[in-house]
Amino acid sequence: MTAVRRADGTPRVVVTGFGVKSPAGGAPDEVVAAVFSGKSQAVHVPELLEAGTAVSYGCPAQPFDEEGYFTRPERRRLDRMTRLGVAAADDALADAGLHGAERPAPERRGVFVGTAAANLASVVALGGHEHAGTLHRVPVPAVPMIMPNATAANISIRHGCEGPCPTYSTGCASGATAIGEAAFAIRAGRIDTAVAGGVDAILTPFVMAAFARIGTLARRDDAPHAASRPFDADRDGFVVGEAAAFLVLERADAAAARGVRVHGEIAGYAAASDASHIVAPRQDGRVAARCMAAALADARLDPRDIGHVSAHATGTRSNDAAEALAIDRCFVGGAPPVTAAKGVTGHILGAGGALEAIVALCAAAAGLVPPTANFAGPDEQTGLIDVVHGEARAVPVAPVLSNSFGFGGHDAALVLAPA
Known part of the structure; x- marks a missing residue:
């Protein structure tokens, strides 16, 4: 850099x-x-x-x-x-x-x-x-x-x-x-x-x-x-x-x-609101996908430049299904590998986006995607994306897209580039 x-x-x-x-x-x-x-x-x-x-x-x-x-x-x-x-x-x-x-x-x-x-x-x-x-x-x-x-x-x-x-x-x-x-x-x-x-x-x-x-x-x-x-x-x-x-x-x-x-580097950032429901995500993933795309545009990167996605992925049925669809919509033609830290840390609420940014930068610098804890297999909705599990996966050193979504429909996406 x-x-x-x-x-x-x-x-x-x-x-x-x-x-x-x-x-x-x-x-x-x-x-x-x-x-x-x-x-x-x-x-x-x-x-x-x-x-x-x-x-x-x-x-x-x-x-x-x-x-x-x-x-x-x-x-x-x-x-x-x-x-x-x-x-x-x-x-x-x-x-x-x-x-x-x-x-x-x-x-x-x-x-x-x-x-x-x-x-x-x-x-x-x-x-x-x-x-x-x-x-x-x-x-x-x-x-x-x-x-x-x-x-x-x-x-x-x-x-x-x-x-x-x-x-x-x-x-x-x-x-x-x-x-x-x-x-x-x-x-x-x-x-x-x-x-x-x-x-x-x-x-x-x-x-x-x-x-x-x-x-x-x-x-x-x-x-x-x-x-x-x-x-x-x-x-x-x-x-x-x-x-x-x-x-x-x-x-x-x-x-x-x-x-x-x-x-x-904090290479890109975008925020949006689902404007849909007080505790449930917008199920079509449209606004979350747009938020991700806006963060990529702010970073002046193409979706193909992203090495992996650090997902919000709380483990609720509706959130994970909506996020999987949003990732699929953002990365037309095939999303990069996806991981989620909350299987290990639990849902640490407002601290999640920051802790996951630290993990994402360290993982990206090492050219590795962490496994998603407790993932045995997808359902029809989450099967849209490639969830890394079992063991870490080697990938080229590249920027990471990190998602965070909150009650109230708050969406935030960061693009993090390793040094």
């Missing part, structure tokens, strides 16, 4: 840092290894078992050394979601080497965070005071704990980022939206660098009960490891996970001047 500007004269946006806290590990190489292993991270969750929820398993983020990131007062006033997000952002900035004097001016650094549910777990927990008649005992840090923008604000304060600091909520497309919008801000000259990604942590009895009520959860209580089945004919719902994943984005010329390692 030698050119520092795109064909339209705008700067290329490269990725110089990764950070992640997830069910599959607390470091990018751990996550990538877990996804390539095809081993599901789903387990029974004690809190859910105790509450007697209809589904008592999920994919919780692995514990990490919080004392290495936060003081004792910080651990008390930051809720779990914010701690995951801030720690992952810290790691990403450290990976990029952006802690020292080489950083751009504060006003040229932005923070872009995506979340599907924000601090819902804290809202539910703190709301219990109302029902218990203990409103006079609501904790002093309650307000900063339940602010939807708490993660973005804390990252900004911690690292002195005085540029744009938005929080996006486009359902489970939120992490991809944050990355794409950050890349656009850098291209437009508003900022020079950004930490961008997604975070969610809502693996609680209330949330699990709510998802169960609308029939979206996989029901395999006797075999949690086999429950998340992207594109599989026997899929019956998703497995809720929690994670945070962040990338550091920079102007390519600035990264070159610093001599820093580049993981890849």
Whole structure:
């Protein structure tokens, strides 16, 4: 990657840092290894078992050394979601080497965070005071704990980022939206660098009960490891996970001047809305296909230039069928190989697009497509695409198309080019 500007004269946006806290590990190489292993991270969750929820398993983020990131007062006033997000952002900035004097001016650094549910777990927990008649005992840090923008604000304060600091909520497309919008801000000259990604942590009895009520959860209580089945004919719902994943984005010329390692490029981005249903995807895949095509056009790439597709693929019957049709519509004449990480990580909501972007860039650089966990075979709808399973598949080093779709009909597509 030698050119520092795109064909339209705008700067290329490269990725110089990764950070992640997830069910599959607390470091990018751990996550990538877990996804390539095809081993599901789903387990029974004690809190859910105790509450007697209809589904008592999920994919919780692995514990990490919080004392290495936060003081004792910080651990008390930051809720779990914010701690995951801030720690992952810290790691990403450290990976990029952006802690020292080489950083751009504060006003040229932005923070872009995506979340599907924000601090819902804290809202539910703190709301219990109302029902218990203990409103006079609501904790002093309650307000900063339940602010939807708490993660973005804390990252900004911690690292002195005085540029744009938005929080996006486009359902489970939120992490991809944050990355794409950050890349656009850098291209437009508003900022020079950004930490961008997604975070969610809502693996609680209330949330699990709510998802169960609308029939979206996989029901395999006797075999949690086999429950998340992207594109599989026997899929019956998703497995809720929690994670945070962040990338550091920079102007390519600035990264070159610093001599820093580049993981890849945010080559294209597009967003759209199904404008169809509040929780179900548009079944004809038309808008999602158009969103993918728009991301390819933004990257100035032909569909034939894509090495593989990193699918959203939650494991629900309607979502996977609609996405398979959308991929088939976008790649007329034959889609490239398709993979889905959620068989391993579960559905990590707003963090999904960001974590999957990290995995996709690493996989593309290696010329390998990870296998899709728990995929035994397609049904009529998902048989439209070539789902990689069983073992990794070697492909030429090439850009990846990464899809993210959210409740509300939010579609986001990223084109990620390996360095």
